[in-house]
Amino acid sequence: MSGIGAIIGSIEENFDRHLDKIREFVRQPSISASGEGIRETAELCRALVEGLGGEARVVPTEGHPVVHGEVREGADRTLLVYSMYDVQPVADEEGRWIVPPFRGEVADIPEGKSLVARGVYNTKGPLRGFFNVCEEIKAMNEALPVNLVFVIEGEEELGSPHLPSFVENHIQELSKADAMYFPMPQESIPGRPNIVLGVKGIVYVELEARGGAWGGPSEFGIHSSMASSVDSPVWRLVHFLSTLRDEEGRVLLEGFYDDLRPPTSEENRFAEEIAKTGFEDEWRRSMKIRRFVQGATGRELIRRYLFEPNLNIDGLVSGFTLKGTKTVLPHSARAKLDLRLLPDMSPEEVVRQLERHIEAQGASDFLKMTVHDMYPWSQSPPTSDVVQAKVAALERLGMRPLVWPRIAGSAPFYLFNRPPLNLPYVAGGAGKAGRAHSPNEFFTVEGIKRFEKGVASFLYHYAGME
Amino acid sequence: MSGIGAIIGSIEENFDRHLDKIREFVRQPSISASGEGIRETAELCRALVEGLGGEARVVPTEGHPVVHGEVREGADRTLLVYSMYDVQPVADEEGRWIVPPFRGEVADIPEGKSLVARGVYNTKGPLRGFFNVCEEIKAMNEALPVNLVFVIEGEEELGSPHLPSFVENHIQELSKADAMYFPMPQESIPGRPNIVLGVKGIVYVELEARGGAWGGPSEFGIHSSMASSVDSPVWRLVHFLSTLRDEEGRVLLEGFYDDLRPPTSEENRFAEEIAKTGFEDEWRRSMKIRRFVQGATGRELIRRYLFEPNLNIDGLVSGFTLKGTKTVLPHSARAKLDLRLLPDMSPEEVVRQLERHIEAQGASDFLKMTVHDMYPWSQSPPTSDVVQAKVAALERLGMRPLVWPRIAGSAPFYLFNRPPLNLPYVAGGAGKAGRAHSPNEFFTVEGIKRFEKGVASFLYHYAGME
Structure with a gap:
């Protein structure tokens, strides 16, 4: 037995070890805002690529380094895996975690038995899970079904300030890829993992008002x-x-x-599909929200999320x-x-x-x-091979993927999607996870397993080996 | 030699020891917001009253205790000395002090050689200075020229929440007083110490907006x-x-x-007097302000301060x-x-x-x-004996006191000034000090000496022994 069936069986069989590897990975802090653990984590990522028989380098930038790797398997297709090894700070969340954020602990939470740790969802958990899948394929003495190019950055949570220059300096190597994949679990509604086609753009600014020539105290606070x-x-x-x-x-x-620009008719159709699901109840539950903006529900709510x-x-x-x-x-x-x-x-x-x-x-x-x-924002066409492979891969596992024209979050996918690389892409994956950027960020244990199976199925589908 | 001349001479002669005693007193933290050092400082105050041959008690309240003391000298007049032994927090000023805030250090600063410490101006410096003067009189084997009643609270920086009930429960004892005095240096313009007749009232509130049934995340911050x-x-x-x-x-x-109510003609006259001084330059310098509200200067500026x-x-x-x-x-x-x-x-x-x-x-x-x-606000009549004594006391030392109908700060003087006690009062004193509630709060060494001499002169003047 080889191909999808075999790898799914192996994941099931060896899952405890997979979970341990993810726990080990999230135990290593990698806070880009402070720099804590950044170097160490970049080196861990380099070793992970090399462990697959690939070549990898920790490429310096003016900020935190990018891990650039390649695994050449002589396959027809080459997938660029974009991910990040950095995480959000925890300093302002002190005392709000049920377990220490960098101890990689499994805890029983209302969402189910989960790994609770900073970065377990966003995005070190799925990154390590992706490697778990590849390692499992290799352990079966098989080649990976696709060649891989890795771009794992350490500044996503800072707005990826040095990723553009990295991409610019590596156009040659990166253009070997046929498509880009961003591994991240997106299955808030059980059985309906999200297929994500785009992201919103972002501008993040800081405003400081300060006393000076115009008036006000200019050096220290004064008696009120x-x-x-x-x-x-x-x-x-x-x-x-x-x-x-x-x-x-x-x-x-x-x-x-x-x-x-107004939503396209295709985007409107996707929004209608999402509106029919229980997304709203899930949002209420997971984010502790009792009422949305202006009482919006269902279709109106998802349209605000997607289109505003x-x-x-x-x-x-x-x-x-x-x-x-x-x-x-x-x-x-x-x-x-x-x-x-x-x-x-x-x-x-x-x-x-x-x-x-x-x-x-x-x-x-x-x-x-x-x-x-x-x-800027970016958006990939739903008709592309990589999107179709992701849909088919999840359907193969009995799931009913839900296509999102975008999520409201931001990621620098435009670097791969726009000229000169012009790569179509897909983001998302199976598995329940949540509370990114919040205390008690989690990834359910069952969700991790589903995520890995989805990744495996996707790699074979994208290779045309389903 | 006795009376004012003698005591002024003794202060001059023994001033190094006086300074040391103030340094020792401000080294003891007494932060009402956190409770740090409150008990210890109350006990120190009790001991200070007893050291003058008086009786004192640390009176519990529902918050921090009040030190209540009496020194009966058989004098004609009795002065109630209201002060505080608590200080503002320093936790949010970390790294902004040129010397540690509770080390009682003398430093060279632009204002001159100064004691730089939390509370040295507001108000443990002047409180200890007042005791220094009384101790010096006693050391000369003289009786104090007036009887004293002390009310030294530990919650002024919290808005004196339990002082009203203390006063209510001690009306009998406090009504022995003929007037109230609040010792505090107010000599921003050299040679022109302030005589303060009033304070503004205060309301301090905290507003909290929080997610709930109306909308918003209610338990933790969510992804933006x-x-x-x-x-x-x-x-x-x-x-x-x-x-x-x-x-x-x-x-x-x-x-x-x-x-x-509009300013009275008397208040207007006081404002005109102040406007003629260099108060504005002093404000610019000491608070690092380059322009006041709407470019106000001189008369308009002081009127905003006093009357708005x-x-x-x-x-x-x-x-x-x-x-x-x-x-x-x-x-x-x-x-x-x-x-x-x-x-x-x-x-x-x-x-x-x-x-x-x-x-x-x-x-x-x-x-x-x-x-x-x-x-509430409070205000004492400028014609009262205690105010006139303070003016004369400072003139006796060659100074030209400046009468302020009020300062813009707040203090619970109303408790002594309104019924049933109805005590006239005066606040202020000679000596340069500044940056209350700010890092590097200071009291110049020369200012401390001037302050003490002013207090001595005042006590004898109020007793009619000038």
Whole structure:
């Protein structure tokens, strides 16, 4: 026996070992924001590619390195696997985890027996799971059904600032690929894993209001009794923020919606399909939400999610924030904002809109804007081989995949999807996981197994060996 | 030689020892917000009163204790000394101090050689300085020129929540006093120490916006890609705050200015006197301010300070506030606000205005308000003996005191000034000090000496023994 049936059987048989390998991998911290464990984790990834008989290098960038690898199997098709080895910080989540975030522990949670750890869902769990599948194929003395090119970056959670230059410098090597795959479990509704065709673009900025020539205390917070005589940077920031978005959530930047194209009929059909599922109940449960924006449900809710850009406040801080009282007029105030962009909106244009808005509001005296990340949306055609292979692969396992024209999150898929590489891509996979960027991020044990089986089936389907 | 001349001489002679005693006192932390060192400092205060041959008790309250003491000298007049032994927190000022805040170190700073420590200005420095003067008089084998009643509380920086019940329970003992004195250096303009006749009232509230039945994530922050589908508590808070105060600083609560009485002609005269001094340059220098509200200077600036109520944001926090980026839609957001009130505004009425505003804005679904502190303004007549004695005492030392109808800060003087006690009072003293509630709080060494001499002169003047 070889091919899909055999590999599925082996995954089942050796699953305990697979789980242990994922636990080991998530135990290694790799926080791109602080740099903790970044080098070590890049080296682990290099070793994983080499363990498959491939070649790999830890490629330095001006930031954290990219792991670039190739496994040449003489196969007809070559799949570029894009993933990341970095994770979000946990420093601001202290005391909110049921197990320490880097101990790789299995815990019983309402979603079922799960591995609970930072990065287990986003995205070190599925990355290690992908390697588990390849290792299992190799252990059966088989060649992988496709050649692989790996691009595993260490700055996705920082907005992938140095991935563009890496891609630019490796066009030759990367153009060996026929398609790109981003392995990530997306099965919030049991039996309905998501096939993801796109992502929203993102602009992430930080605004700082600070006292200076215009007024306000400029070096330290002063006694708040001065507040009738001295300007307040935090009040300025609050008033400025209130001009950016109205109370219904509409973004007030001039021209923000100008380039937003209406959903295509195909996108509308996908939205209808999703609306028929129990996605909404699952969202309520998993994110502890009792009511969505303006009471939206079903079709209206999924259309907001898929088809609306937005402006979010990720963080806001000024002055005295500890328990109790302190009477101080703070000298500075900071806000972190992210904007999610849809076709055909351009991040560069949105940054210009922000700059013009600051000017128009007369805020340039007191406000400084720093652009942390920005990159465009991307979208892959549903008709491409790689998407069709992913659909067939999951159907082969008895699942009913659900095609999402995009998710509302952002990832730098445009680097592979746009010229010169022009690779079609697919993201997603089977398996229940959740709470990315939140405490108690998890991947159910059963979900990990489903994920791995889905990956195996996909590799053979994409190779035309189903 | 006895009386003022002798004591001034002794202070000069023994000043090094006085300075050491103040350094020792400020080395003992006494942070009411955390409780650190509160008990120990209360005991130190008790011992200080007993050291003068008086009686003292550490009186428990539902919060931190009040030190109540009496020194009976058989004098004609009895002065109630109100002070505090607690200080503001330093936890949010980490790394901003030039010397550790509780090491009692003397440092060379632009203001001159100074003791730099938390509480050295507000108010443990002047409190210990007051005791230094009394100890010096006793060391000369003289009786104090007045009887003293001490009320030294440990919760002033928390808004004195339990001082009202302490006063109520000790009316009999406190009514032995003829006047109240609050020792605190106020000599920002060299040679022009302030005589302070009043304080603004205060309301300090905390607002928390949180996800719930109305919408938003209710238990933890979620991935910010959900922002087009899920309400944002921090956006709600920002919009709500922007309805509380306009961009010019005018408070938008309905009825807020209704009970504000215009300045009296006497208050106007005091303001004119202050406007003639260099107060503005001193403010610019000491608080690092380059421009005041709407470019106000001189008379207009001091009138804003003295005669305008206001609403300040002391602190604001939500979501991810550390370095770098995290894409999260926070489930809660908090703001700390203080309002400063003038005659005849009532704190209770302002709290009701806030409550009505929350209702009117439809914010009660998502917003919870907690009142931390509140108490009224107070004002003492400039014609009273205690004020006249303070003026004469400083003139005797060659200074030209400047009468301030009030300072913009708040203190619970109303408890002594209003019925049933009805005590006239005076606050202030000679000596340069600054940066209360800020890093590098200081009291110049020369200022401490001037302060003590001013206190000595005042005690003899108030006793009619000048």
